[in-house]
Structures are given as structure tokens and as C-alpha cells.
Amino acid sequence: MxxxxxxxxxxxxxxxxxxxxxxxxxxxxxxxxxxxxxxxxxxxxxxxxxxxxxxxxxxxxxxxxxxxxxxxxxxxxxxxxxxxxxxxxxxxxxxxxxxxxxxxxxxxxxxxxxxxxxxxxxxxxxxxxxxxxxxxxxxxxxxxxxxxxxxxxxxxxxxxxxxxxxNDYPVGLNLLPARFTMPELQRLYETILDMSLDRRNFQKKMLAFGILERLNERKTGGAHKAPYLYRFDRRKYEKALKQGLKFGF
Amino acid sequence: MxxxxxxxxxxxxxxxxxxxxxxxxxxxxxxxxxxxxxxxxxxxxxxxxxxxxxxxxxxxxxxxxxxxxxxxxxxxxxxxxxxxxxxxxxxxxxxxxxxxxxxxxxxxxxxxxxxxxxxxxxxxxxxxxxxxxxxxxxxxxxxxxxxxxxxxxxxxxxxxxxxxxxNDYPVGLNLLPARFTMPELQRLYETILDMSLDRRNFQKKMLAFGILERLNERKTGGAHKAPYLYRFDRRKYEKALKQGLKFGF
DNA sequence: TATCATTGTGTTACTACGACACAATAACCC
DNA sequence: GGGTTATTGTGTCGTAGTAACACAATGATA
CATH class of the missing domain: 3.90.79.10 (Nucleoside Triphosphate Pyrophosphohydrolase)
Known part of the structure; x- marks a missing residue:
């Protein structure tokens, strides 16, 4: 038109x-x-x-x-x-x-x-x-x-x-590439929330959600220790999108 | 018209x-x-x-x-x-x-x-x-x-x-009369959520939100032990409506 | 005055969360 | 090639919040 x-x-x-x-x-x-x-x-x-x-x-x-x-x-x-x-x-x-x-x-x-x-x-x-x-x-x-x-x-x-x-739903599947590192996921959360988060607590929390799968591969090429690669478990991710990650009551 | x-x-x-x-x-x-x-x-x-x-x-x-x-x-x-x-x-x-x-x-x-x-x-x-x-x-x-x-x-x-x-905001100020009992508030939550809640844990949680004020008066006339009357602290309630009751991260 | 449903107020075990410490490692640089 | 450096992996500890549960107090009723 x-x-x-x-x-x-x-x-x-x-x-x-x-x-x-x-x-x-x-x-x-x-x-x-x-x-x-x-x-x-x-x-x-x-x-x-x-x-x-x-x-x-x-x-x-x-x-x-x-x-x-x-x-x-x-x-x-x-x-x-x-x-x-x-x-x-x-x-x-x-x-x-x-x-x-x-x-x-x-x-x-x-x-x-x-x-x-x-x-x-x-x-x-x-x-x-x-x-x-x-x-x-x-x-x-x-x-x-x-x-x-x-x-x-x-x-x-x-x-x-x-x-x-x-707070209630996972984010990341649509914003990150298929395989990503934990620091990458953390920085995504940090920019959205506009606040810095503790690295170790963040990892524990994310893993506790049970929607991540760690691969037997590390992201090499960076200037420091190579971090593990992760991907979302698509089925569990979709389920969490529908049901929420936690119940308040 | x-x-x-x-x-x-x-x-x-x-x-x-x-x-x-x-x-x-x-x-x-x-x-x-x-x-x-x-x-x-x-x-x-x-x-x-x-x-x-x-x-x-x-x-x-x-x-x-x-x-x-x-x-x-x-x-x-x-x-x-x-x-x-x-x-x-x-x-x-x-x-x-x-x-x-x-x-x-x-x-x-x-x-x-x-x-x-x-x-x-x-x-x-x-x-x-x-x-x-x-x-x-x-x-x-x-x-x-x-x-x-x-x-x-x-x-x-x-x-x-x-x-x-x-999960994140208080409810009740607009649905209940100015003075109400804890069991009344609980039944409100139970009907909205369509599930039953533990009486004692519910009370602890509500009081922990810090938006309720217990009055030195009980609701008499019921068939059993007279429950205390409560009212919302309007200022704190409004604040909780804006800020939410808890932060996820 | 005894009964009975309901309320007030705990305790305990478990889980979640925030603050924090130390070892491992991949690139870099001399 | 070995030390340097920033970053990652993994943990601990104390606190706060949550779920499950028990018993005494009370107000109307019979």
C-alpha cells in the first residue's frame, strides 16, 4: 500500500x-x-x-x-x-x-x-x-x-x-541464543531489572527453577575461565510460562 | 438518553x-x-x-x-x-x-x-x-x-x-467493611483463590505484611469465641499497592 | 454448668535467601 | 613457559520465611 x-x-x-x-x-x-x-x-x-x-x-x-x-x-x-x-x-x-x-x-x-x-x-x-x-x-x-x-x-x-x-515467569528463551552461559543470563536479568545481582545466588535460583540444562561444553574464546553453556529445557520452560514459577499462597 | x-x-x-x-x-x-x-x-x-x-x-x-x-x-x-x-x-x-x-x-x-x-x-x-x-x-x-x-x-x-x-499486592480494603475479623479476611482470600488456607499461617502472613491494625475490640454476637476486629492501615495499604508486598529479586 | 465450635497463640522442621570466601582456569604477557 | 589477572565453579553460614501441627481460651448454647 x-x-x-x-x-x-x-x-x-x-x-x-x-x-x-x-x-x-x-x-x-x-x-x-x-x-x-x-x-x-x-x-x-x-x-x-x-x-x-x-x-x-x-x-x-x-x-x-x-x-x-x-x-x-x-x-x-x-x-x-x-x-x-x-x-x-x-x-x-x-x-x-x-x-x-x-x-x-x-x-x-x-x-x-x-x-x-x-x-x-x-x-x-x-x-x-x-x-x-x-x-x-x-x-x-x-x-x-x-x-x-x-x-x-x-x-x-x-x-x-x-x-x-x-518474578513469576521465566525470561530468556526469546532473548538469548539457543546456547548461552550463566553470566549472559544474569546480565539479561540485571539489565531488565536495572540492578546488580549476586552471581552465586543468581545461579542457585535459576537452577532451582528447573528449566535449565547444562551442556557438557564450555564457551571458549573469552579472556578468562571458560563458562559452561546452558540451554532451556523447552518443555519445562513452556510449562513454567503457563503455571508460573512459584505460588504465593 | x-x-x-x-x-x-x-x-x-x-x-x-x-x-x-x-x-x-x-x-x-x-x-x-x-x-x-x-x-x-x-x-x-x-x-x-x-x-x-x-x-x-x-x-x-x-x-x-x-x-x-x-x-x-x-x-x-x-x-x-x-x-x-x-x-x-x-x-x-x-x-x-x-x-x-x-x-x-x-x-x-x-x-x-x-x-x-x-x-x-x-x-x-x-x-x-x-x-x-x-x-x-x-x-x-x-x-x-x-x-x-x-x-x-x-x-x-x-x-x-x-x-x-x-501474590504481590494487598486485597481487601475495597471488598470488606471498614472493620473486619481475621477469619473474614481469610475467607475472602480463600474464595478468590478457590482453595483453603491454614488459619494460623494465614494470620502470621497477613500480620507480617504490616498493613493491618488490630483494634481493642472483638466482634461479638457470633456463636463462638469472639474474634478481634482489624482495620487496614490506609497509608501503609496504599504504599503496598504501589510498591508491592515483596520483591522477587 | 457442661458442651462445642471457633479463636488466639504458640513450636518445630524445612526451605529459601542474602552475604560472603576460596579454589580452579583460560587467555594474556613478559 | 610460568606468573598474572579477571572470571568462573562451588561452597558455607546465619537469617527469614513457610508448612505442618497442638493446645489453651472463650462465648453462646443447651
Whole structure:
């Protein structure tokens, strides 16, 4: 679909005043990264987003948006909140291409946005901008710039949800390569939680979850003692995703 | 607003294809109750719901719906999920009053629904049906009938979310009267979790949270030993709602 | 006044968690 | 090739939290 067609006829294809925003996270260089897009019109950054086709479910729409930005299919995707403040799209007029946006276009509507976050394997992603943007890059979670609308708040809420889930559900299968070391897993947790953890206690806790399998192989090439390689036991991992890692009562 | 006006002109006031469904829960007779409405046209039961005015936020709309059904203001309200499967409104034609619903009405749209749950003090509620329903009653959570659309699934999701939150956040301030006994609080937890708990361990755990205050008064009138009365320390309760009761890492 | 269900208040064993110490090792450098 | 260095593997110990369990106190009832 071309930009013109999208602006003029999008409302025939998509549900009005409803959008989806995705917080796509990856892990690289011991840092948590988030995928951002750069708006054509004014150079500001935003989260990848899109709209819901009239015949699609929200989950389907989110999966499509993700596929279009990353090239990945079958991604771990989690709805976390729906944002519906009428004032959430601050300075919206700046983003509606004063030159090309017809005054009656559906893009001028107030939008309610459903937030999803995705955890992806960094190395597998091919970032791809969309119709409204000309750049698509990974950005370190600690140096995210001012984003358009309420996108900074959306990102924060996604992180908060992820941190919450960390207490009850495993994380890592979708963010790390198939085989990884315990220090790598620890640094993933440390960046998500934004705090440092005790190496020895962390290992004990992770192993106690019973979802890891130690391989008879060590990761060589580093400058120091070679750490063991681990992988997730996929069946137990999936089970933990459904049942949770612990019961409170 | 009258029914005719609502059906014919609602789309001028409300956002199209967007609704809100509320799971309103109360506690009475040692049982968790949920507020249900009975559809005028075919007698089926459903969750209280409503629509979002073009100028309102989702939270505002949910609060208004709640006020209209319960008479209560300043209610504890929590968004938990947005339901957007295009097939979620099964047998919708049954509910659209074949006699009175104009074919082009906005009510025929596919609706995406934002789910909220509310915890209210049972005795304070005056159930009130809406334009589309003629009855509004409390129903025991264990004997909920078949509801319209995907409302049973929405209710289940609300309960699941509430059970999750129970591990990290306090519950009770909004469901119990101002002064209550430890056995009452325990039965609240037991009905929500649908499991029985050890009396002594439950008390220790609750007191350890540090949000309860024991009064120098006992609840008399029961057939047996008079239990102490407690109340929540409102400041500490609010703090626990924000920070959570425990940190996982 | 005896009965009885229910409440208040422990104890004990076990597990989980945080703080901490020391030996092993892979690359590096002289 | 052997010492250096940063990092990894594995443990201990004290504390806090949890689950299972026992007995005395009490308030209405009979």
C-alpha cells in the first residue's frame, strides 16, 4: 500500500481510532535494546506501531506489525495495556504531514492504542522502517530519546510489566541464543531489572527453577575461565510460562 | 438518553467499535459475587458494559459505567485486558433486537472491548440495570451462568489477574467493611483463590505484611469465641499497592 | 454448668535467601 | 613457559520465611 492510498483509504481497511504500539526488545552487548522508528516528517522517534484490519484480531494485527518491522514470525508477544487518554497524542499536528495529509483523513482521529511487547533474538532481526518512517534502529534502553505522543510512557509500562513477570515467569528463551552461559543470563536479568545481582545466588535460583540444562561444553574464546553453556529445557520452560514459577499462597 | 436515541445517534457521542466491560466483584456471605445484567431481548446474562464518549479516557468511561450500575464513586478500578477477536461476539444478532435495531446502526459493528475489574463493598451497592437490560443482580462466582459473547472468558481473565495480583499486592480494603475479623479476611482470600488456607499461617502472613491494625475490640454476637476486629492501615495499604508486598529479586 | 465450635497463640522442621570466601582456569604477557 | 589477572565453579553460614501441627481460651448454647 502506498502512502497516498494509506492516508486516503486506510479507514476502509483498518478500524478507526484504534492503533497498536509494539515495544520490541532484544539483548545485545550486555544491554537491553528497543526497536525505534524515525518519523519522516520531523525526525522524531517513536515505537513501531500500526493498525487493525477490520477482519483481524488484535493479536494477529500485532504479529503482522512485528513481522513487518523485524522479518520474524512466531514471536513471543504479550499484550500489556491499552492507552486511551484523549490527550495522549500530544503535538499530533506535527506528525500529520501538513503538506500531504488531507484535512478529513482518518489519521486526524483520536486513537486508542493497544500496547504489546515482544522479546526477540537480536541477531535474527532485520529492522525495517514503515510507510511513515525512514529509519529503524535498535536503541539502548537506558538512552531512549524523547519519543512522540505518550510513547515513553508506553515503553515504561512495558518494562514495568516485564519486570513484574520476571518474578513469576521465566525470561530468556526469546532473548538469548539457543546456547548461552550463566553470566549472559544474569546480565539479561540485571539489565531488565536495572540492578546488580549476586552471581552465586543468581545461579542457585535459576537452577532451582528447573528449566535449565547444562551442556557438557564450555564457551571458549573469552579472556578468562571458560563458562559452561546452558540451554532451556523447552518443555519445562513452556510449562513454567503457563503455571508460573512459584505460588504465593 | 432513550433507547431509540442511543441506537440511532450513539455513534455521534461514542467511539465506534469500542466498548468497555466491567467485572464488578463484591464479597458477601463468605462468597465472592459478581454483578450481572439480564438482557431485555432474550433473557441472557452479561457483564455490565458501556461505551467510550469521544472526549473521555478509558478510565473515565469505566468509572462512569461503574457509577451507573452501582451508584458508587471513587471505586477501585483496574484495567486488565483488551479483547479483540473478531469472532468474540458470537450470536450477536440475537442481542440486537430484530424488531427495533435499524440495519445500519453502529451497534452492528464489530466491537473491541477493554476489560476492567472493580472491587466494591457489597453493602454499599445499589444494582441498577441499563438501557438494554431489565435486571441487575449479584451472582455467586461459582454459579455464574452462560454469559453472552465472550463474557465468561472475560470474567475468567479478570479472576486470573486478581489471583496473580494477590501474590504481590494487598486485597481487601475495597471488598470488606471498614472493620473486619481475621477469619473474614481469610475467607475472602480463600474464595478468590478457590482453595483453603491454614488459619494460623494465614494470620502470621497477613500480620507480617504490616498493613493491618488490630483494634481493642472483638466482634461479638457470633456463636463462638469472639474474634478481634482489624482495620487496614490506609497509608501503609496504599504504599503496598504501589510498591508491592515483596520483591522477587 | 457442661458442651462445642471457633479463636488466639504458640513450636518445630524445612526451605529459601542474602552475604560472603576460596579454589580452579583460560587467555594474556613478559 | 610460568606468573598474572579477571572470571568462573562451588561452597558455607546465619537469617527469614513457610508448612505442618497442638493446645489453651472463650462465648453462646443447651
Amino acid at each position: 502506498e502512502l497516498n492510498e494509506f492516508v486516503e483509504k486506510g479507514h476502509e481497511v483498518y478500524l478507526r481510532h484504534l492503533s497498536i504500539d509494539c515495544v520490541i526488545m532484544g539483548f545485545h552487548d550486555d544491554q537491553l535494546k528497543v526497536l525505534l522508528l524515525k518519523w519522516k516528517e520531523n525526525g522524531q522517534w517513536c515505537l513501531p506501531g500500526g493498525f487493525v484490519r477490520k477482519e483481524d484480531s488484535l493479536d494477529t494485527a500485532a504479529a503482522r506489525i512485528l513481522r513487518e518491522r523485524t522479518g520474524l514470525q512466531d514471536i513471543y508477544l504479550q499484550q500489556f495495556h491499552t492507552f486511551g487518554d484523549p490527550a495522549r497524542e500530544r503535538h499530533k499536528e506535527q506528525f500529520l504531514w501538513p503538506r500531504s495529509m488531507p484535512p478529513g483523513s482518518w489519521m486526524h482521529d483520536r486513537f486508542i492504542s493497544v500496547g504489546y511487547y515482544a522479546l526477540v533474538e537480536f541477531s535474527q532481526v532485520t529492522p525495517q522502517p514503515d510507510l511513515l518512517t525512514d529509519e529503524c534502529h535498535w536503541c539502548d534502553i537506558h538512552t531512549v530519546p524523547d519519543l512522540i505522543y505518550d510513547h515513553n510512557a508506553i515503553l515504561e509500562k512495558a518494562l514495568e510489566t516485564l519486570r513484574m513477570r520476571l | 432513550e433507547l431509540n436515541e442511543f441506537v440511532e445517534k450513539g455513534h455521534e457521542v461514542y467511539l465506534r467499535h469500542l466498548s468497555i466491560d466491567c467485572v464488578i466483584m463484591g464479597f458477601h456471605d463468605d462468597q465472592l459475587k459478581v454483578l450481572l445484567l439480564k438482557w431485555k431481548e432474550n433473557g441472557q446474562w452479561c457483564l455490565p458494559g458501556g461505551f467510550v464518549r469521544k472526549e473521555d479516557s478509558l478510565d473515565t468511561a469505566a468509572a462512569r459505567i461503574l457509577r451507573e450500575r452501582t451508584g458508587l464513586q471513587d471505586i477501585y478500578l483496574q484495567q486488565f485486558h483488551t479483547f479483540g477477536d473478531p469472532a468474540r461476539e458470537r450470536h450477536k444478532e440475537q442481542f440486537l433486537w430484530p424488531r427495533s435495531m435499524p440495519p445500519g446502526s453502529w451497534m452492528h459493528d464489530r466491537f473491541i472491548s477493554v476489560g476492567y475489574y472493580a472491587l466494591v463493598e457489597f453493602s454499599q451497592v445499589t444494582p441498577q440495570p441499563d438501557l438494554l437490560t431489565d435486571e441487575c443482580h449479584w451472582c455467586d462466582i461459582h454459579t455464574v451462568p452462560d454469559l453472552i459473547y465472550d463474557h465468561n472468558a472475560i470474567l475468567e481473565k479478570a479472576l486470573e489477574t486478581l489471583r496473580m495480583r494477590l
